[in-house]
Amino acid sequence: MTADSRRAVVLSSGGIDSTTAMAMAVSQGFSVFSLTFDYGQRHRHELSAARAVARHLNAEKHLVLETDFRKIGGSALTADIPVPGTGPVENTIPVTYVPARNTIFLAYALAWAETLDAADIFIGVNAVDYSGYPDCRPEYIEAFARVANLGSKAGVEGRITFAVHTPLIHMTKAEIIRTGAALGVDYSITSSCYDPSPEGLACGLCDSCRIRKKGFVDAGLPDPTRYV
Amino acid sequence: MTADSRRAVVLSSGGIDSTTAMAMAVSQGFSVFSLTFDYGQRHRHELSAARAVARHLNAEKHLVLETDFRKIGGSALTADIPVPGTGPVENTIPVTYVPARNTIFLAYALAWAETLDAADIFIGVNAVDYSGYPDCRPEYIEAFARVANLGSKAGVEGRITFAVHTPLIHMTKAEIIRTGAALGVDYSITSSCYDPSPEGLACGLCDSCRIRKKGFVDAGLPDPTRYV
Numbered sequence: 001m002t003a004d005s006r007r008a009v010v011l012s013s014g015g016i017d018s019t020t021a022m023a024m025a026v027s028q029g030f031s032v033f034s035l036t037f038d039y040g041q042r043h044r045h046e047l048s049a050a051r052a053v054a055r056h057l058n059a060e061k062h063l064v065l066e067t068d069f070r071k072i073g074g075s076a077l078t079a080d081i082p083v084p085g086t087g088p089v090e091n092t093i094p095v096t097y098v099p100a101r102n103t104i105f106l107a108y109a110l111a112w113a114e115t116l117d118a119a120d121i122f123i124g125v126n127a128v129d130y131s132g133y134p135d136c137r138p139e140y141i142e143a144f145a146r147v148a149n150l151g152s153k154a155g156v157e158g159r160i161t162f163a164v165h166t167p168l169i170h171m172t173k174a175e176i177i178r179t180g181a182a183l184g185v186d187y188s189i190t191s192s193c194y195d196p197s198p199e200g201l202a203c204g205l206c207d208s209c210r211i212r213k214k215g216f217v218d219a220g221l222p223d224p225t226r227y228v
Numbered sequence: 229m230t231a232d233s234r235r236a237v238v239l240s241s242g243g244i245d246s247t248t249a250m251a252m253a254v255s256q257g258f259s260v261f262s263l264t265f266d267y268g269q270r271h272r273h274e275l276s277a278a279r280a281v282a283r284h285l286n287a288e289k290h291l292v293l294e295t296d297f298r299k300i301g302g303s304a305l306t307a308d309i310p311v312p313g314t315g316p317v318e319n320t321i322p323v324t325y326v327p328a329r330n331t332i333f334l335a336y337a338l339a340w341a342e343t344l345d346a347a348d349i350f351i352g353v354n355a356v357d358y359s360g361y362p363d364c365r366p367e368y369i370e371a372f373a374r375v376a377n378l379g380s381k382a383g384v385e386g387r388i389t390f391a392v393h394t395p396l397i398h399m400t401k402a403e404i405i406r407t408g409a410a411l412g413v414d415y416s417i418t419s420s421c422y423d424p425s426p427e428g429l430a431c432g433l434c435d436s437c438r439i440r441k442k443g444f445v446d447a448g449l450p451d452p453t454r455y456v
Contacts, residue, residue: 065299065300066294067293068294069339072293072340098339099338099343100335100342100376100379100380101339103338103339103375106335107328107331107332108300110331111297111326111327111328111329112300134378134380134381134383134384139378140375140378140379150368150371151328151362
């Protein structure tokens, strides 16, 4: 069996970035396997958004893996630390940073990719508007790709050369939104808010909402987000 | 806050290798945080063995994380593929290989280490009697350490330089057993079998049992394992 060049695992959070990355994978001819994590995040609404996105973009399969970061702790997204909602968007690593989150997500994506005989993994990380997360930088992604090829049966046997695609890594939020809109993405079904209402309405105040809002303004496109 | 040089996260399966690695961490003065995965493995007995080992070696804490590899599939240890039990121990990558298992385990260990402000991670991988797993080789471990330092807040901020310790990597099984025995490890509480009886007795036939048996013979020490 050789690598099926048409299959790609796409990490999806139901937000703007991963949704755009998925639309780009589709536009490149990949059959998409959407992978989402239920990690006890406060913003549960992103799980239903991710499901809606997988349907919207005709993903071949949508897999939700449970992984309980709360047992480990250390982040405002999963532990009992207040989510920051006021003040300027900081350039330092924020308290919403979850230790090793992308490493854990990419490790599972690799496991699924190897099982599917897929060489390609898409992750919507961004080094421009990336909120200061260290695991969104090109050198980190390159290091992970090395791990993927050295630590997998398919990689070592030379059957698959895994590639971690980061099509958004050098884009601004406005460029991401324009790219997705041009590919027909309906951003009204995506969710970015760190602290949505029980009905899933965005708070409009958290770092993620503010970056999103500014992105639509900068892109010159109407913001379809439903705010409280 | 600076890294607590006395804390180490030790990956534990309740088997001979990880137990010996844990005993070595203790002998080096580390306060041990034992990390075990409940990944739907057939050999559930290893979960109670890991708990017993953590108690035996006075671990500071023992954390069991659930992660369902069965949803991903692709291995005889978690899927419906027969476990091989006859024939010579093969030098190729066996069907018991779980895609990206060590990458997933190390990613969680990194998350916990960063939360604990611990720089040190111990993993009992072995490149001699390693059953052909690609993610037990030194170059793979080095690649992961690079991911750890590039992809974590503590690493990027220069607060912690993460180290992945593989004290067993160049030891034979006999050397591992002699080392642990010299450190006072009671191997009767450990579990290696891929296909134990419901009471937790080892099958004596699977690759893992055969490597274990041979290890005690080669070490010139009595094998305390309870076989069916």
